[in-house]
Amino acid sequence: MTRIVNVAAAQLGPIQNSHSKKEVVERLVQLMIDAKKMGCDLIVYPELALTTFFPRWYAENIADFDHYYEKSMPNADTQILFDTAQKLGIGFYLGYAELEQSSQGTHRYNSAILVSQQGQIIGKYRKVHLPGHAENEPWRRFQHLEKYYFEYGQSFDVWDAFGGRFGMALCNDRRWSETYRVMGIQGAEMILLGYNTPVHNPPAPEHDDLSMFHNHLVMQAGAYQNGTWVIGVAKAGNEENCEMIGGTCIIAPSGEIVAACSTKGDELAIARCDLDLCNSYKNTTFNFEKHRRPEAYGLITSQRGVIKPASPVQKIESLN
Amino acid sequence: MTRIVNVAAAQLGPIQNSHSKKEVVERLVQLMIDAKKMGCDLIVYPELALTTFFPRWYAENIADFDHYYEKSMPNADTQILFDTAQKLGIGFYLGYAELEQSSQGTHRYNSAILVSQQGQIIGKYRKVHLPGHAENEPWRRFQHLEKYYFEYGQSFDVWDAFGGRFGMALCNDRRWSETYRVMGIQGAEMILLGYNTPVHNPPAPEHDDLSMFHNHLVMQAGAYQNGTWVIGVAKAGNEENCEMIGGTCIIAPSGEIVAACSTKGDELAIARCDLDLCNSYKNTTFNFEKHRRPEAYGLITSQRGVIKPASPVQKIESLN
Numbered sequence: 001m002t003r004i005v006n007v008a009a010a011q012l013g014p015i016q017n018s019h020s021k022k023e024v025v026e027r028l029v030q031l032m033i034d035a036k037k038m039g040c041d042l043i044v045y046p047e048l049a050l051t052t053f054f055p056r057w058y059a060e061n062i063a064d065f066d067h068y069y070e071k072s073m074p075n076a077d078t079q080i081l082f083d084t085a086q087k088l089g090i091g092f093y094l095g096y097a098e099l100e101q102s103s104q105g106t107h108r109y110n111s112a113i114l115v116s117q118q119g120q121i122i123g124k125y126r127k128v129h130l131p132g133h134a135e136n137e138p139w140r141r142f143q144h145l146e147k148y149y150f151e152y153g154q155s156f157d158v159w160d161a162f163g164g165r166f167g168m169a170l171c172n173d174r175r176w177s178e179t180y181r182v183m184g185i186q187g188a189e190m191i192l193l194g195y196n197t198p199v200h201n202p203p204a205p206e207h208d209d210l211s212m213f214h215n216h217l218v219m220q221a222g223a224y225q226n227g228t229w230v231i232g233v234a235k236a237g238n239e240e241n242c243e244m245i246g247g248t249c250i251i252a253p254s255g256e257i258v259a260a261c262s263t264k265g266d267e268l269a270i271a272r273c274d275l276d277l278c279n280s281y282k283n284t285t286f287n288f289e290k291h292r293r294p295e296a297y298g299l300i301t302s303q304r305g306v307i308k309p310a311s312p313v314q315k316i317e318s319l320n
Numbered sequence: 321m322t323r324i325v326n327v328a329a330a331q332l333g334p335i336q337n338s339h340s341k342k343e344v345v346e347r348l349v350q351l352m353i354d355a356k357k358m359g360c361d362l363i364v365y366p367e368l369a370l371t372t373f374f375p376r377w378y379a380e381n382i383a384d385f386d387h388y389y390e391k392s393m394p395n396a397d398t399q400i401l402f403d404t405a406q407k408l409g410i411g412f413y414l415g416y417a418e419l420e421q422s423s424q425g426t427h428r429y430n431s432a433i434l435v436s437q438q439g440q441i442i443g444k445y446r447k448v449h450l451p452g453h454a455e456n457e458p459w460r461r462f463q464h465l466e467k468y469y470f471e472y473g474q475s476f477d478v479w480d481a482f483g484g485r486f487g488m489a490l491c492n493d494r495r496w497s498e499t500y501r502v503m504g505i506q507g508a509e510m511i512l513l514g515y516n517t518p519v520h521n522p523p524a525p526e527h528d529d530l531s532m533f534h535n536h537l538v539m540q541a542g543a544y545q546n547g548t549w550v551i552g553v554a555k556a557g558n559e560e561n562c563e564m565i566g567g568t569c570i571i572a573p574s575g576e577i578v579a580a581c582s583t584k585g586d587e588l589a590i591a592r593c594d595l596d597l598c599n600s601y602k603n604t605t606f607n608f609e610k611h612r613r614p615e616a617y618g619l620i621t622s623q624r625g626v627i628k629p630a631s632p633v634q635k636i637e638s639l640n
Contacts, residue, residue: 177497289625305609
């Protein structure tokens with residue numbers, strides 16, 4: 001059986017606040033058609049791919065921003081994406097703001113779904129690593145209120161699809177090695193990851209000129225250290241006076257970038273991804289069964305923040 | 321108080337089996353003198369810096385190789401290194417094979433020590449991630465018998481020294497993101513890391529031409545993701561017909577390589593390392609208290625190998 005998945009990383013240019021969801025979905029459909037013409041089985045869209053990145057603004061009443069969220073999926077705005085996927089036989093990953101009404105109340109998440117070549121939802125992921133802040137901080141040139149607008153997702157899952165094992169993540173998740181490792185332990189062979197990343201980081205502008213380097217560094221390391229493909233897809237360009245990085249790319253299990261976008265607009269980067277390329281990493285250097293040492297990793301799950309223990313100098317010196 | 325540490329990464333060229341420890345220590349002392357002339361406070365030597373990388377050979381009787389191990393530290397061969405350190409006021413990190421005789425028997429470790437500018441041992445580290453294999457595998461062009469010659473170290477500790485918080489690791493440890501994270505959680509500001517890495521990986525020769533890329537990728541990601549300096553120091557060149565990578569470098573908390581060796585021989589790479597450069601990473605993007613989500617990381621400590629769960633497709637679809 002072939003284990004090759006032809007993937008399109010579908011970078012989006014900016015989505016301005018004035019753009020309707022209908023207009024945005026038309027762009028997504030066009031990219032899907034173009035990807036199919038290139039023989040793709042799967043197209044990967046960015047995080048919050050249906051709207052502008054609204055967490056840059058503070059709404060005193062959070063419900064005033066509910067129009068940015070999807071109350072069901074598919075819905076009237078997005079049905080055509082599912083229909084086109086089914087008609088063309090192409091799967092997709094889509095990031096969007098999710099609003100869930102349940103008997104427990106209203107819940108908001110930064111979510112992504114994986115949809116099959118038959119237009120069926122295979123899995124849903126809710127963002128675990130929400131960056132930014134929860135309080136209104138108007139001193140920033142633009143805000144990053146994800147901790148205000150969304151609840152935390154609780155897990156990194158994997159799904160068997162497209163002949164392999166797939167994981168999902170969103171944006172800031174990619175900076176945390178745990179993201180890749182938790183999915184790597186579950187055998188992930190391809191991790192789909194959309195992002196919206198401003199060039200400018202208001203609390204640390206001294207990092208701005210390294211934003212693209214950091215973007216690629218963390219995804220390449222995550223791919224190599226877990227022997228998995230990583231598909232990183234940006235919403236890029238100047239969105240509502242916030243300049244966002246591009247850098248959309250497809251990363252092989254070797255950590256090498258094998259396809260990349262070079263604009264800040266709607267653009268496809270395409271690669272023929274052999275899932276069996278994961279094997280030589282998963283079976284040798286990163287054979288987890290043989291080489292992981294979880295007994296030394298306890299602090300990773302037992303500690304949230306930095307601990308400042310007494311220096312163990314005496315303990316160690318006594319060994320001599 | 322100044323938080324700048326002037327560091328020399330002291331790459332070593334090959335140590336052949338015929339070289340005496342006295343000859344090797346003379347090279348280390350010369351590098352120490354040269355580092356002091358450059359104003360350095362700390363010199364970092366490679367892993368197994370006193371001998372050839374003997375785990376490439378199989379000894380039927382493990383004790384036949386005990387001459388490669390240090391039974392105490394300092395000892396007659398290495399005393400001059402401690403004396404020179406004290407005289408010059410320069411600290412050092414040294415990797416070596418350690419043999420410990422205790423009432424419980426004989427224990428062998430792949431170890432490193434951190435020594436103060438007063439020539440006193442501050443801390444000792446025993447390698448956690450022993451790579452390679454435990455069985456004789458003569459089909460390999462050269463073997464990698466670390467799992468045979470050494471017992472596993474159990475923890476990644478940190479020590480307060482040189483005005484900051486220091487961690488140690490060895491070689492294969494650098495490929496595992498957990499190494500940096502466990503020390504990062506303990507506030508490490510500089511991680512010292514010696515290695516011996518063959519260009520050729522007998523079980524996966526398809527990775528050979530990426531060995532330098534992988535070497536830098538994992539150390540740069542580990543530095544950035546924990547806001548810590550990383551000093552990676554190679555034993556390089558053709559040692560007993562095994563070609564080893566160089567790539568010795570000093571990596572800033574930004575993930576940038578700020579100093580590097582360019583030969584495969586004895587060579588110093590030097591940088592003026594401001595420990596306060598860690599702060600803008602530790603306090604923003606990688607503010608662990610604010611942004612880590614340990615409740616999603618459980619598999620990292622509960623699982624050694626890869627698990628193959630039933631695909632959670634049904635669970636997720638029911639959410640819609």
